[in-house]
Amino acid sequence: MIRIYLAGPEVFLPDAAGIGAAKKELCRRHGLEGLFPLDNDLGDAGPGPFDLAARIFDLNRALIRSADVLIANMTPFRGPSMDVGTAFEVGFADALGRPVYGYANVEAPFLERVAGALPDGARRDESGRHRDAHGMEIEDFGLFENLMIGVPVCRHGPRVFSGSVPHAALYTDLAAFEACLRHVAERFGAGREQT
Amino acid sequence: MIRIYLAGPEVFLPDAAGIGAAKKELCRRHGLEGLFPLDNDLGDAGPGPFDLAARIFDLNRALIRSADVLIANMTPFRGPSMDVGTAFEVGFADALGRPVYGYANVEAPFLERVAGALPDGARRDESGRHRDAHGMEIEDFGLFENLMIGVPVCRHGPRVFSGSVPHAALYTDLAAFEACLRHVAERFGAGREQT
Numbered sequence: 001m002i003r004i005y006l007a008g009p010e011v012f013l014p015d016a017a018g019i020g021a022a023k024k025e026l027c028r029r030h031g032l033e034g035l036f037p038l039d040n041d042l043g044d045a046g047p048g049p050f051d052l053a054a055r056i057f058d059l060n061r062a063l064i065r066s067a068d069v070l071i072a073n074m075t076p077f078r079g080p081s082m083d084v085g086t087a088f089e090v091g092f093a094d095a096l097g098r099p100v101y102g103y104a105n106v107e108a109p110f111l112e113r114v115a116g117a118l119p120d121g122a123r124r125d126e127s128g129r130h131r132d133a134h135g136m137e138i139e140d141f142g143l144f145e146n147l148m149i150g151v152p153v154c155r156h157g158p159r160v161f162s163g164s165v166p167h168a169a170l171y172t173d174l175a176a177f178e179a180c181l182r183h184v185a186e187r188f189g190a191g192r193e194q195t
Numbered sequence: 196m197i198r199i200y201l202a203g204p205e206v207f208l209p210d211a212a213g214i215g216a217a218k219k220e221l222c223r224r225h226g227l228e229g230l231f232p233l234d235n236d237l238g239d240a241g242p243g244p245f246d247l248a249a250r251i252f253d254l255n256r257a258l259i260r261s262a263d264v265l266i267a268n269m270t271p272f273r274g275p276s277m278d279v280g281t282a283f284e285v286g287f288a289d290a291l292g293r294p295v296y297g298y299a300n301v302e303a304p305f306l307e308r309v310a311g312a313l314p315d316g317a318r319r320d321e322s323g324r325h326r327d328a329h330g331m332e333i334e335d336f337g338l339f340e341n342l343m344i345g346v347p348v349c350r351h352g353p354r355v356f357s358g359s360v361p362h363a364a365l366y367t368d369l370a371a372f373e374a375c376l377r378h379v380a381e382r383f384g385a386g387r388e389q390t
Contacts, residue, residue, distance in 0.1 A: 088285055
């Protein structure tokens with residue numbers, strides 16, 4: 001069975017285990033096996049906070065290595081961009097040659113999200129490029145995210161699977177995730193949807 | 196000569212080429228070779244914006260593969276966390292077994308930065324964990340960044356090399372970068388500092 005590493009910031013939710021179980025159940029219904037970071041048995045990590053962090057890091061890497069595919073939750077997290085831990089994992093999986101797919105619970109593209117998050121909005125320089133208050137260019141490739149993530153997820157999938165959800169459900173709604181999952185299941189011939 | 200991939204959001208600066216040249220010159224003085232993403236010759240990328248983005252993506256990955264070490268600029272970028280493109284590159288290099296090092300032009304640790312960026316600050320739940328308005332936990336491992344990046348940069352280096360700089364120099368000051376570079380040069384026996 002195709003193994004899907006479920007990357008995303010939902011590990012930080014109060015009911016992270018519940019959302020992980022729900023995502024894994026959706027994987028099962030689509031003939032796929034979901035792997036959720038919190039499935040790892042931390043065992044005896046060691047005495048200090050760094051030991052625990054390092055153990056989580058090592059186990060997440062091992063879980064990605066054991067997966068065939070990675071699906072990233074690219075919903076903006078504490079700013080206009082996605083969670084940086086998830087971005088690390090997308091890069092890690094990509095280097096291993098694992099196909100990466102993405103979904104998000106917002107629809108606004110990157111340029112619009114970044115401009116909207118700037119206190120004074122974006123300005124255009126003399127060449128028409130959008131820039132922030134530090135003069136830093138805001139990418140405008142029509143991608144959903146920084147090109148280092150926007151490119152691979154649009155090469156493997158047709159697009160970032162996205163949809164708008166109520167603010168309270170920003171990190172719990174699974175409709176866009178399931179749309180992505182359906183594509184992955186079809187792509188890998190994982191069989192018909194089950195109940 | 197040890198080849199260092201210089202990852203960071205400074206590629207978005209108006210004078211990105213200038214900061215790249217300055218970083219590479221510092222590498223040279225420390226007996227190292229710096230590789231800057233903008234060094235890539237984009238050639239004839241193709242007609243559309245996606246083609247150009249994909250060409251930049253492919254060339255950046257090839258440049259990381261050709262490097263021995265990655266140094267990441269972890270200065271917070273448009274939010275409390277680092278640039279997600281840089282986070283992707285840290286994950287990519289880590290999967291290839293390349294040592295990764297980090298520096299930042301702010302000193303505040305992760306928890307303090309995230310809490311400071313929240314409109315209503317962080318709250319503590321009944322178990323003492325810090326949470327944001329979505330109830331999402333704010334990591335408190337004493338690391339500089341999300342553990343997927345905070346752990347590897349503190350395993351290879353002694354720490355994230357950080358220092359405070361004036362706001363206007365947030366993405367251009369190179370003192371913390373040079374401290375990191377000095378450590379890497381010593382670690383890899385790159386020879387004495389040159390002028």
